[in-house]
Amino acid sequence: MSSPTVGDHLVARLGLWGARRFYGYPGDGIGGVISAVGRAVQAGDAEFVQVRHEEAAGFAATADVKYGGSPLGVCAVTSGPGAVHVLNGLYDAKLDHIPVVALLGQSATSALGTSYYQELDLVRLFGDVAGEYVLQVTDPSQVQHAVDRAARIALERRTVTALVLPSDVQDLDAVLEVPDAHGYTHTSAVPGSLPGIPRPEALQQAADLLNSGRKVAILAGAGALGATAELTAVADALGAGVAKALLGKAVLDDRLDWVTGSIGLLGTRPSYDLMRECDTLLMIGTTMPYTEYYPAPGQARAVQVDVDGTRCGLRYATEVNLVGDARLTLEALLPLLHADPDPSWRERIARWNTAWRAWGEERTNAAAMPLNPELVVRGLSERLTDDAMIAVDCGTATSWYARDLDLRPGMLASLSGTLLSMGGGMPYALAAKQAHPDRPVLAIVGDGAMQMNGINELITVAQRWRTWSDPRFVVVVLNNRDLSFVAWEARAMQGEVPFDAAMDVPDLPYGSYAQLLGLGGRRLEGPGEVAEALDEAFAARRPTVLDAVVDPNVPMIPPHVSLQQVLGTAKSQLRGDPAAKDIVVEGARETIGAAARAVVRHVKGD
Numbered sequence: 001m002s003s004p005t006v007g008d009h010l011v012a013r014l015g016l017w018g019a020r021r022f023y024g025y026p027g028d029g030i031g032g033v034i035s036a037v038g039r040a041v042q043a044g045d046a047e048f049v050q051v052r053h054e055e056a057a058g059f060a061a062t063a064d065v066k067y068g069g070s071p072l073g074v075c076a077v078t079s080g081p082g083a084v085h086v087l088n089g090l091y092d093a094k095l096d097h098i099p100v101v102a103l104l105g106q107s108a109t110s111a112l113g114t115s116y117y118q119e120l121d122l123v124r125l126f127g128d129v130a131g132e133y134v135l136q137v138t139d140p141s142q143v144q145h146a147v148d149r150a151a152r153i154a155l156e157r158r159t160v161t162a163l164v165l166p167s168d169v170q171d172l173d174a175v176l177e178v179p180d181a182h183g184y185t186h187t188s189a190v191p192g193s194l195p196g197i198p199r200p201e202a203l204q205q206a207a208d209l210l211n212s213g214r215k216v217a218i219l220a221g222a223g224a225l226g227a228t229a230e231l232t233a234v235a236d237a238l239g240a241g242v243a244k245a246l247l248g249k250a251v252l253d254d255r256l257d258w259v260t261g262s263i264g265l266l267g268t269r270p271s272y273d274l275m276r277e278c279d280t281l282l283m284i285g286t287t288m289p290y291t292e293y294y295p296a297p298g299q300a301r302a303v304q305v306d307v308d309g310t311r312c313g314l315r316y317a318t319e320v321n322l323v324g325d326a327r328l329t330l331e332a333l334l335p336l337l338h339a340d341p342d343p344s345w346r347e348r349i350a351r352w353n354t355a356w357r358a359w360g361e362e363r364t365n366a367a368a369m370p371l372n373p374e375l376v377v378r379g380l381s382e383r384l385t386d387d388a389m390i391a392v393d394c395g396t397a398t399s400w401y402a403r404d405l406d407l408r409p410g411m412l413a414s415l416s417g418t419l420l421s422m423g424g425g426m427p428y429a430l431a432a433k434q435a436h437p438d439r440p441v442l443a444i445v446g447d448g449a450m451q452m453n454g455i456n457e458l459i460t461v462a463q464r465w466r467t468w469s470d471p472r473f474v475v476v477v478l479n480n481r482d483l484s485f486v487a488w489e490a491r492a493m494q495g496e497v498p499f500d501a502a503m504d505v506p507d508l509p510y511g512s513y514a515q516l517l518g519l520g521g522r523r524l525e526g527p528g529e530v531a532e533a534l535d536e537a538f539a540a541r542r543p544t545v546l547d548a549v550v551d552p553n554v555p556m557i558p559p560h561v562s563l564q565q566v567l568g569t570a571k572s573q574l575r576g577d578p579a580a581k582d583i584v585v586e587g588a589r590e591t592i593g594a595a596a597r598a599v600v601r602h603v604k605g606d
Contacts, residue, residue, distance in 0.1 A: 007036030009143045009174035010103070010165075011046060016189040017151040019072040019101065021047045021064060021434065023057040027078025029105025029118060032170025034076065049434055049464070051427065052456035054082045058089015059416070059427035059453075062098045066414040066428075067389060069435020071191075072151055073100035079107055079167070080118025083125065088421055090129045090160050095418035096222070096247065097308075099154035101147075101161050102130060108168040109138060122164045130162035137165055140175040141184060148187040156192055158308070195307045195325040197332045206303045206320040207336035213280025213301065215345045216240035219263065219294075222247035222417070223285015223306060227327035228409060231284065234330050238282075239341020241349040243271035245288040246402060247417035254406040257350040262402035264290040269359075270352035272559040277348075285326045287314050289418075293559075305329050360404065368551035370525045373478050376548045377404040379530050380442065380476065383538045386410040389432040390442045393425030393449035395485040397478050399556045401444055423452035429475070430457055433468060440472035440538070447479040447505050455513060458545070462517040465543050473543035477510045480552035510547040520544030 004012075010033060014020075026034045040046035051057050054077040061073030073093065077086045083104045093100040104126070106112070107119040126134045133153045135146050150161040178184050197203075210216065216238040224231055228251055235242050235258065242252055243263040252259045260270035275281075275295050281302040288294075294316045295302075302318040305326055312321035322329050364374045377400040384390070390413035392401045398415065407413055412432065416424040429443035445454050458475070465471055483503045511521030520540050524533050524547065537544040 004174045004176070005032060005036060005170065006137070006140050006143055006165075006172050006174050007032040007170045008039065009140070009176060010147055010163075011036045011040050013144060013147040013189060014072075014074060014101070014151065015040070015045060017072050017147075017155075017191070019070055019074045019151065020045065021049065021070055022074050022076050022103075023049045023051055023060040023064070023431070024076035024103075025051060025054050025057060025078070025082060027082050027105060029079030029082065029107065029167050030076055030103065030165070030170075031105070031167060033103055033105070033165060036170075037076065047434070049430070049460075051430070051460055053453060054078075054085035055088050055423065056427040056430075056453055056457055056460075058086040058100070058102070059092055059424045060089070060431040060434075061100050061102075062089060062093040062096070063391070063414065063424075063428040063431035064435050065093075065098045065100070066096075067412050067432040067435045069431065071099070072155060073098065074103065075100065076103040077105065078118075079105040079122070080120050083120065083122055087126075087129060088419075089424070089427070092416045092419045092421055092424060094129050094160045096416070097158040099158055099160075101150050101154055101163065102126070104162055104164045105170075106136065106164050106166045109166045110168065112166070122162075126162045126164075130160045132157055132159050133161040135163055137163060137169055140169070140172050141178055143174065144176075144178055145185050145187045148189050151189075152191065195328075197328050198322040198324045202320065202322055203329075203333055204336060206322055207333060207338075209301055209303055209320055210238055210280060210282060211337060211339045213238065213278075213339070214342055215278045216280040216282065216339075216341070217274045217278035217295070217300070218242040218282045218284065219245065219275075219286055219288065220248045220251050220284045221245035221286020221288060223326050224248055224251045225285075227284075227330055228252060230327050230330035230334065233334050234282075234337065237334060237337040237341075238339050239343065239346055240282070241270075241274045241278075241346065243267070243274050245286040246398070247414065248286060249402065250407050250411055250413045253408050255408070257353055258346050260349060260353060261356075264288060264293050266399045266402040266556070267293065267559050268356055268403060269559040270349065270356050273352050274349060281316065283316070283318075284330070287311050289315065291315055364404070366554070368554050371527065371530070371548055371550045372554055373400050373480070373548070373550040374404050374554065375527060376476065376478065376524070376530055376550065377401065377444065379534050380444075381406040383534050384408075384411065384442065385440060387439045388442060389413070389429075389436065389439055390444070391415065391425050391428035391432055392443075393445040393454070394420045394422045395446040395449060395483070396480070396556060397425070397444045397446045397449070399485070400478070405444075422446075422449040423454070425449055426454040426457040426461075426475070429473070430460055430464075433473060434464075437468040438470050440470060441474070443473075443475045445475060445477055446484070447477055447481065447508070447510075448483050450477050450510060451505065451508065455508075455510070458514060458517060458519070461543050462519055465519075471542050472538060472540065474537045474540075475510075475514075475543070475545045477545060477547050478550050479507070479510065479547050480550045481505050481507050482552035484552040485556070511545050514543075514545035518542075521547070523547040523549065525549045
């Protein structure tokens, strides 16, 4: 048996950290590592998922952690162009605080500095996205320390780290036992202890503040995932209403009367009202960036819980910051809560929710040409099983997901939450399925994002789906032939008529494309087709793509329409936006378009 190589040592050492699934694409710059992964796969010690593009490898490694597949995401890509491609997916991990180690091929050490083919200064290039730790390995004795430190830093600081691996070094004989000599270091592959509980005096201070509130609001983010029971108990003790940041949507059942749903530009009116009328705010695992959707400055007394103290007080002036694990902190806080909540606060929240849901039904049933996207997305809620996993791309699909899809306990859902990058939906769905092949997956993807990475990663789905114990994998493409989210931004924020040549997306028969790959596929062009098509897709014994041809002029409705947005949309209509006459659909009210038309009538003297 031949001696293990540097590549073998690296793969085995990552396995000690729980990283056994590798997403990537081969190339000569990373060949030694890929060969080592192949040997580990044959031994039953690893899994390799070949994606169609390195960017997807970064997204998928990120999503693998988000969906609970691995404690540490890993992607392996080649030098030069491969390394450049993976950056976007890695920035998704960095901004959403997900631990990922990137394995980057590099030109041979003998060629470095000679302007060789595909030679880039990868240490400098990755100095931002992997700024906490990026190292170029040049000697086999470095591997143990390099892997341990890259994994430890990624896990402890919830960030991206990178190892740059010259091609010739990958095939050298491994140094499994580091010499006990000057100039060498010895290290451990044992993770640190989990985050703990804040000091008792800090917990009491937070409890005293929360107990004094009469109208308590909670804002829960991704850091609260896994603390559903504790969050529910704290909310009940305080009589609080709970709004959810986009990445925290799965933390509580959307159907509860005191849960107001998503917050922010894509959020709900009840979440806006909750924040604008509360006198006390408890933030858990979130730094939702839209400060205009928090309580007004000075309106509420605030407590924040976060595993990272540097993120406390970042969006709103807090009086108490509790640094610790969300679940353990809420568990420790609960016995100290002795509030006497006024039931009228939750009653008001319930009335807000009732009105919002009624309006949602009106929007769903509003006429559209040919399909109302909200009708499609709302139809998904009742067909999802409790163990469903949802992956969402960025664009108008995000808005309809945030508003119209009801999540229930047990479901997992995520997206590129802070980077908000298009093209992540399908890699996320793929990673979710690789992490849990026995659970059904739903991907909600816009046509722009589908043409970026989606149709390519559908090939990966076609390659792998027979290995899944549960083949249900439903892709809903919201096909509006338009970069609709960007078009709405142009109207509302800039007051501009969208530039057709920049916004138009070519129409593609996504269902027929799926059929060419041996998958299920169907095109939807009328409301009467939706229910039957959804039922068939979720019952199918193979992945299925639903090409839903939806109306691009159904407006996204901010929970609070600002005068600036109204005037912006009015300006675009006055300048001759060809879509103006279609922007307000029958049955939709209190929208940007409706308010803009009122302004237009006023300006014209009607």
